[in-house]
Amino acid sequence: MKAAASRGFKFKRTWPLHALLLPAVVCTFVFHYIPIAGIVMSFQNFEPWLGLTKSEWVGLEHFRFMFMYRDSKQVIVNTFLIASMKIVFTTLASIVFSLLLNEVRKAVFKRSIQTFVYLPHFLSWVILGGILIDMLSIEGGLVNRTLHFLFGVKPILFLANGDWFRFTIILSDIWKEFGYGTIVFLAALAGINPALYESAEVDGAARWKQTLYITLPSILPICVVVITLQLGNILNAGFDQIFNLYNPLVYSKGDIIDTFVYRTGLVSGNFSFATAVGLFKSVVGMVMIVCSYQLAYRLANYRIF
Structure with a gap:
């Protein structure tokens, strides 16, 4: 009672x-x-x-067809490649930038840089996609004009060539997200005991040695946590980004599961097959999330509950 x-x-x-x-x-x-x-x-x-x-x-007819259909197998490969490269290189860029920004001593300058690099994260890919299309255009685009002026390079089809499209997608995603990703690593750097650096200075260690033997080992657990938790997004290659930038010329290298499901289900009206592909992605994603949390717990003793 x-x-x-x-x-x-x-x-x-x-x-x-x-x-x-x-x-x-x-x-x-x-x-x-x-x-x-x-x-x-x-x-x-x-x-x-x-x-x-x-x-x-x-x-299970649609699932059998999915693994036999060449296009569906290709989009699974594309999704895995694009998503994995985004995870690896965005995380690496965030770590490197955090280490560099941590060396800045003037607070005003440091906060200004942080604000500048965080800003792209809050912009929609609808806006950024339009900007990139204009900048990468072969007819007067800023990037192609600059390359031609400096190096005499012929116009590059960044958004109409499969290999260049992948490169553009990954690089633009890194530019958009790496600044926001530094928040976690800057917090980890702020938690390092200053006495460790003072002792290293007394022993004659330069900044590079301090970074190599104090900073990196101290933030290694959070790096492991971030990377393992990102495994749950291994099949999320960024629908909004690719949908705003891709075209039929790059389907072979740039089409991912989400855009494939959109075209197959909503555009072509093949609802059952699109649902089967989406369910496959969801099941794999759930398994990867469970595995990533288990890895985070075993490698870095990280638990949510």
Whole structure:
């Protein structure tokens, strides 16, 4: 009785917080849990006029076709390559930039640089995509004009050549996200005991030696955590970025699972096959998230709960 009364008293004190949380819970339920029922389409030949209950049941037919269909296998490879390179190089750029920024001693200059590099993260790819298309254009684009002026290079089809498209996608994503990624590493650097650096200076260690033997080992656990947790995004190559930049000329190298599902399902109307591909991605992503948390716990003793 006392425990129930205590819970009732706590709820009377915290009900405004529950009320604030309610809209988010409702939105999550409506937009994330109710659509789960649509997974059944991946096991049917879904017809919109028949609905989920009357469409023909075909079992695993769409999944078999997915692994036989050359285009679907290619988009899985593209997704894995683009996403993995984004994770590796963006994380590496964030670490290097954090180390360099940590050496800046003037606070005003340091904060100005931080603000400048954080800014692209908050811009939509709709905006950045339009800017990149103009800058990389072969007809008067700033990048091609600069390359021609400095090195005499002929115009490069950055967005119409598969290999250059991958390079452009990865480099532009690094530019957009590496600044925001430095927040975690700067916090880790701020937590290093200054006495370690003072002792190293007394022993005659220069800045490079201090970085090599004090800074890097101190932030290694957080680096391991960040990289392992990113494994859960190994099949998220950035739909909004690629959708705003790609075209049929680069499908062979730049098409990813999300854009493939969009074209197959919403544009071509093949809802069942698109759902099967999306379900495959979701299952693999869930497995990778579970594995990444286990790795983070084993390698860096990191746990959420």
